Amino acid sequence: MAPLLEIRDLHASVGDTPILKGINLTINAGEIHAIMGPNGSGKSTMSYVLAGRDGYEVTGGDILMNGVSMLEMESDERALAGMFLAFQYPVELPGVGGMSFLRAAVNARRIEAGEDEIDQLEFVKLVRAKAKHLSINDDMLKRAVNVGFSGGEKKRYEILQMALLEPVLSVLDETDSGLDVDALKIVSDGVNLLRDPARSMLVITHYQRLLNHIVPDYVHILAGGKIRRTGGKELALEVEESGYVGIDDAA
């Protein structure tokens, strides 16, 4: 059975600048992998390359989800195939209501699957149920997407989308950035609720702290565009202690 995600010798550039220089990573269903690394190591680039963002060119290697190569797929197609990216800096969509946006995303999925659009009332009930766990109330959903949202509100709204879309692979790009202790707890609890033996997560973070809440099965250290070390959750603690210096030299 093919792994949920397989990244094979992935090379990618932004414009003319090579950023990823040969990434190899396998994630099986139900696993949580963490990626840590110094600034400029290519962590965010990796998340964008996985999601298929324009301007990020794959120059070698492959990305396979459930054995199927994603390289020819557009970003919306990859999303419909079950990939979700929780952004580090979620962008504002002025005038687009929070609920409307959620409904558009949910319906896109349903139509792809050959189903009808979701019933209004059923949808509101569904959203409320999931929103409760993230301390998101109706008022927040009436506002335009991310407009004027605090850092915590933005991250909680990202996780709400994840809860509604039920992706098989979630990439969480520095989900802890900009969060205070309480917000971190709420977001982490929300993410942990979505753990499932059929689903996997790739948690990208700078700091070990998040990994106390979202405990990973594997930790990888990304530096200079390559994965330099892989270990269990203790690796994160080790890096916290000794920093990233010297990691580049290994491998």
Added chain:
Amino acid sequence: MVATQETIDTLEEATGKYKYGFVTDIESDKAPKGLNEDIIRFISAKKDEPQWMLDWRLKAFATWQKMESPDWAKLDIEPIDYQDIHYYSAPKSGEGPASLDEVDPELLKTYAKLGIPLDEQKILAGVVAVDAVFDSVSVATTFRGELAKVGVIFCPISEAIRDYPDLVKKYIGSVVPVADNYFSALNSAVFTDGSFVYIPKGVRCPMELSTYFRINEANTGQFERTLIIAEDEAYVSYLEGCTAPQRDENQLHAAVVELVAMDDAEIKYSTVQNWYPGDENGLGGIYNFVTKRGACRGDRSKISWTQVETGSAITWKYPSCILQGKDSVGEFYSVALTNNFQQADTGTKMIHIGEGSRSTIISKGISAGRSQNCYRGLVRIQPGAENARNFTQCDSLLVGDKCGAHTVPYIVSRNPTAKIEHEATTSRISEDQLFYCQQRGISTEDSVSLIVNGFCKEVMKELPMEFAVEAQKLIGISLEGSVG
């Protein structure tokens, strides 16, 4: 509801092609091409008009002949040969049906295709009365019974000229004088139909009034004339929505709309304009040269114009308000979208005459493809308008890098107590925003539609509900092919 059904049908087909591009095959009762006194007499006779109306038309024609087409707009217009147009075209179906049974079934089929109900039962559910205009003759008017009970008159203007001549005489040409501009003079000479609405004192019109227009024959300019009068403390909400078939030759649409609001009266006029915009190479399409003006004659009177313009090859219109009454209010909410090779020079004029008069202008221009979109607005404060207030917000959204957005605001203040605010923004749909939507599984086109509708939200929420839904879908469809 009509608009919703139309919208759903449109979405179901979802090919992005102009859905209403078909022609009804009916023998037309057409005037020969050309514009001269005989044609005007022909029109007047066809409409069975009294002498005073014919005289008015002929005078207007004489005025028009002395005028020249204006060319100050930021528009590239192929010269129009006014002799090469049919000024009258009516489907041959008798003098006017007393009931739907008498209407030519082909005609009924056309309206069914457009999703316009002529069945009174169906309308009862939707509570919108429709005065259906097919080419130059009103085919049927529904719900007159209900309206008659409260004294509201809602009928084709040709009927009003015959049945309520005093009312028409009193108001026609009083808000838009014949000689106001080249196209109002032309319209005054050859208008063939439109709506007449009269709301008596103290009456709140019990339902929204609506008219659909359609131009059918090749080379037929449709010139409709609408007159809406709201007496003291009256209220009416009027919806105007248009479709037209696919054509190669440009078709001229030079309408005139006059609104009059007396003391404490309010007129809400909403338009969703979906005329054929020309093909992706800029061939064909409707010329929409319209003069719309509202006179807030009474104290505390209010006139609101809300428009969503996505069609026409060229849109040239400035729905305006003359704020004569004390504390009168004028509003203009507009979304003007141009794509491919469309052009628009549109905006509003708010003329403040009365003390305490207030106006609000919210204009959202969306340019895509190779189109050119110009907002032109005038806020004029006359010397007597103590404490007048205006707020103008003018936002442009550019989609792609081959289109243009232009803003020409005029502010003329002759009273130092006036407060005038003007804000303007220009933006593009950012790649970040598109990616965010796409990453949620939303297609590129749906993402653009979502973002653009968000951009237009402030205007969309002013539209009556049934129009708002249709308008949102229209925006999405009109932007197809503009990104990527």
